[in-house]
Amino acid sequence: MRFASAVIGVVIFIAISGCASAADVSASQALAEACAGCHGADGVSQTELTPSLAGQPDEFVQWQLVYYRSGMRKSEVMGPIAEALSNEDIRNLGAYYALLPPPRSEETSATDALVQKGEQVALRHRCRSCHADDYNGFRAAARLSGQREDVLVKALHDFKSGKRVGSGVASMSEVTYELSDGDMEAVSHYLALRR
């Protein structure tokens, strides 16, 4: 008897959690429709100065939405959009974008001088120590590989000028303090072309 009710309990639990996750997926798809016009239907942006979100770490997307909502990260576009999101919406959106296939650069054999300089800048400043070996992002640190070049350049300038403040560790303002305009251009070019 006890065994049977335990089995029934497990079956009910699976049924409930199964329904819940199915609901979350459709909820986040519905939410993400409002983002697709700018960030791309597949989370890969074709819009100037607008980041691709596909394949970003769940935690990164959640934190950035929280920062926009609190005004800690300032954007006239994203501020009002994030203000309308609940914590649950933010969790669903983080999970949703993390599962989309990341942007893939068309370029296959980028070996120009700017790419080589960019790689040296990335190695010298140990970007991989936080953004992961393949620059695919880790936890609160963004995926950089395949991101739009204009977005990367803007983000680095914003961190350096103090317009954008990172998370509590403030790591990016320290990192960009040491980068020249030319370094930022080169490293962005290198990262945008990475697959």
Ligand code: HEC
């Ligand atoms: C009208 C265009 C527009 C819409 C709609 C929009 N965004 Fe954005 N989003 C932007 C722009 C532009 C930026 C870059 C702002 C900046 O430089 O801080 C951005 C930045 C972001 C970022 C930071 C990413 C990064 O790599 O730094 C996240 C996360 C984000 N948006 C999520 C969303 C979500 C989720 C939605 C839908 C609920 C959404 N956005 C709707 C234009 C838009």
Ligand code: HEC
């Ligand atoms: C000590 C850890 C650390 C190091 C080293 C580091 N980063 Fe970051 N980086 C972060 C974190 C954390 C974020 C998210 C910042 C935030 O909270 O807004 C970030 C954000 C970024 C962003 C913004 C991405 C986006 O889509 O909004 C760019 C671009 C970036 N880093 C590039 C670099 C480059 C290039 C280097 C090396 C020259 C580097 N980072 C080194 C931790 C680091």
